[in-house]
Amino acid sequence: MDVMGGIRRRVAGACIAVLATAAVGEPPRYGGHLRIAYTNEPMSLDAVLGRSGGDAYYWRQIFDQLVDADPELTPRPATSLATSWEITEAPHAITFELRRGVRFHDGTPFNADAVKFNVERILDPATMATPRASMTVIDSVDVLGEHRVRLNLKRPWGAGLNMLADRGGVMNSPTAVRRLGRDYGWNPSGTGPFRVAGVVTGTAVHLVRNDDYWGVDEAGNRLPYLDEVTIRVIRDETVLVSALRTGEIDVAYLPYKDVSTFRRDRRFRIETMPGGAIAHVFAFNVAMAPLDDLRLRRAVMHAIDPRAINTAIYFDNAILADSGMWPVGAWAHEPSAARPGYDPERSRQLLRDAGKPDGFEFTAVTNNNALHIPAAEIVRAMLRRVGITMDIEVLNAGVATERFFHGRQYPLYMTGWSRYPEPDWLASLAFKSDGYYNAANLPRPDIDALVERGASFYDLAARKRTYLELNDLVLREAWFVPLIYGVTYAAAPLRVRNLDRLMGWDGKMNLREIWIADPSASEP
Amino acid sequence: MWRYLLRRLLQMVPVLLIVTFLVHGLMHAMPGDPARALVGPGESLDEEQLELIRREHNLDRPIPVQYAIWLGKAVQGDLGRSTQNQRPVVEELRTRAAVTLQFGVVAWIMAVLIAVPAGIASAVYRGRPIDYVATVLSIGGVAIPNFWLGIMAILLFGVTLGWLPTQGYVDIFEDPLEGLRYMILPAFALGITSSAIIMRQSRSAMLEVLAQDYVRTARAKGMREKAVIWRHALRNALLPVVTVFGLQTGRIFAGAVVIETLFGIPGMGQFLVQAIFMRDFLAAQGAVLLMALAVLVANLVTDVAYAWLDPRIKYDDR
Secondary structure, eight states, rough: TTTTTTEEEEEESSSOOOOOOOOSSSSSOOOOEEEEEESSSSOSSTTTTTOOOHHHHHHHHOOBBOOBBBOOOBBBBSSSSEEEEEEEETTEEEEEESSSOOBBSOOOOHHHHHHHHHHHHHGGGOOGGGGGGGGGEEEEEEEEEEEETEESSOOTTTTHHHHHGGGGGBBHHHHHHHHHHHGGGGGGOOOEEEEEEETTTTEEEEEEETTOOOOBBBBBSOOOOOOOEEEEEOOOOHHHHHHHHHOOBBBBOOOOHHHHHHOTTTTEEEEEEEEEEEEEEEEOOTTTTTTTTTHHHHHHHHTTOHHHHHHHTTTTTTTESSSSSOOOTTTTOEEEEEEEEOOOOHHHHHHTTTOTOOEEEEEEEEEHHHHHTHHHHHHHHHHHHTEEEEEEEEEEEHHHHHHHTSSSOOOOOEEEEOOOOOOHHIIIIISSTOOOOOSSSSOHHHHHHHHHHHHOOOOHHHHHHHHHHHHHHHTTTTTTTEEEEEEEEEEEEEOOOOOOOOBBTTTTTTTTTEEEEEEEGGGG | HHHHHHHHHHHHHHHHHHHHHHHHHHHHHHHSSSSHHHTTTTTTOHHHHHHHHHHTTTTSSSSSHHHHHHHHHHHHTTOOBTTTTOOOOOHHHHHHHHHHHHHHHHHHHHHHHHHHHHHHHHHHHTSHHHHHHHHHHHHHHHOOOOHHHHHHHIIIIISSSSOOOOOOOOOOOTOHHHHHHHHHHHHHHHHHHHHHHHHHOOOHHHHHHHSSSHHHHHHHHTOOOOHHIIIIIIIHHHHHHHHHHHHHHHHHHHHHHHHHHHOOSSSSHHHHHHHHTOOOHHHHHHHHHHHHHHHHHHHHHHHHHHHHHHHHHOOOOO
């Protein structure tokens, strides 16, 4: 069991925000209207109901989580709705001390009853909450006082605080949820820095400052600084970039092809997040012929030179993967020697060992987008050099995901994956024998044991050791092998300040501390 | 007339039934588990939740039964809720249809404004350079796919010249000038094919009318050419143009599917494309139902307009 067995650990929480980042010289200015754009419209503004990772661009502005985390995914009480917490192991539980004086956008108070309501709402299967799978370790919730609440756990939950930093920890107004029912998703009421002022279906979401917001900056100034935010939907990346250039929008994430021109343009500032995503990964169905043979999977991997893909598709603006699914910047990341690297001679040798010296044929699936299609073409050409023939099927990401992981129609899926720095999330979904994203579902008690062990420690060093062991195993078996780690590039004109605070641990935008140097000039 | 109208309205019912049943069948014929297809890539729902989705949408029952349940609610005006964003489909369709309607009307007006004068000019000046130019342009207009024209228009007017916005939409009733600026490029791309067809139609109709006896009589009376064309010939020459209107409604919806996606316009076309990609079957069925209804109504309006335009046409009540 846990090295901490039985010992209580207290995580002290500061009541006043003291952030790790150095203080800025210039005093922040209040006011202004920030216009940003994103390529997808939200599925829902209710964080727990949305079924798209991109929804976070919207809900991060509207909600706070019970536990917030800094970019390294270390819990940060100063920006969390819980000011401190205590983890106990006999019985397993986490007790939270809640922030006082916080109100939801509808005016109702945030308290222990609200926490209980929100957790139980996620656990109720009828809610259809997306984070439910990562929260079922919670057995029950006890209200211990107006601002004290305990989550009773079925087993130790090492990933718990990190899971609560994502949608699972988002707090909605129980009154608004009950009153609006199924219409709540478009009229959400959180405690976050901005309130929803209007939604134009498929076009834009308009947010206004929550004047009652509890958050403050290092100097004690009330947050947020901005009066208004408009998040526009611009589906085409080329158009999105030209909107940024012409000043139609103020902040955007850049496509790789435009990074170098913006770097040269001195009117813009660029912030980067290395490891902002798994840009390109080979996911294998290890039970499907012909790639059920480990030697052939490794032969495929050894034939691929990720450097060429990074240059041709990502203009050298991404990072070559040196390990598995926990990318650069995630706490469980360590370069791994188990990763099958580029070595065509070894690839040919493995083909001979597997009795296929003249190569073999298979069909892979990839996503219908401007990065994955040309990358698949390059992969096909590289495989042909060692004698392997790969056919490519191109499908919309949702359909490809469903057909690969559940329809079991392809032995290989060349895709991308969001950055998710808490390893238990992917480990439970993809590596566990019954995982939702385990295409083969082969019984693997050794891997299941590692996944369960990783989630059972509260000690970070012990967790990391377990996940590195799991990582090596997955790479050695050529199961999930990343080629390229993504880098997220956020660009904004110089008048947009605190851009270094824009990206949270998940790389999504958070506008809580963004301000504009000339707020009066920002009206369109 | 009224009995004719009633008969025509009743005839719509089987057409709508067939169309919606086909769409229903096709959406469910796609391989894979429709419940799982509702989960976005990288997200997950557990077995218990998937089971609830299947039960809520009757996915565990035979397709005809599912259709019958949908139909029973649809006739009461309930098209269900989008399986993706949870909004009532009727409400979504209302906002999206308003967008497509605005944009279809602008496309249609642009098409007529270009096509009818061009058609008349090329009939009146038959065999002269203006006729050849108009003919070549109209053949081009029919042959060039509208998405290609749309991309070229974005590149030229949006990116190179920077005159017009290329993405998005502003409600024309809220800000008419800005709304129109956003509308010009997509409406042009959408309307150009219709424009080419209407031009060909009005040219040949005009030629035919100009050869009629009454036109010769008018001319013989010493009437000025302008008055002959505008007062006597045009009204009769417009009849085939009205026919094309009915046909073009369908074309505008079909074009909207492509053009709205290209220009980021949140209308019916984009809605349908997304619904299909996301396998949001209730949304797709609702959208197709509305589009089919619109085409049928447009055809009916066309037929009624005939009688009004041409006194020789009467719909018998016998």
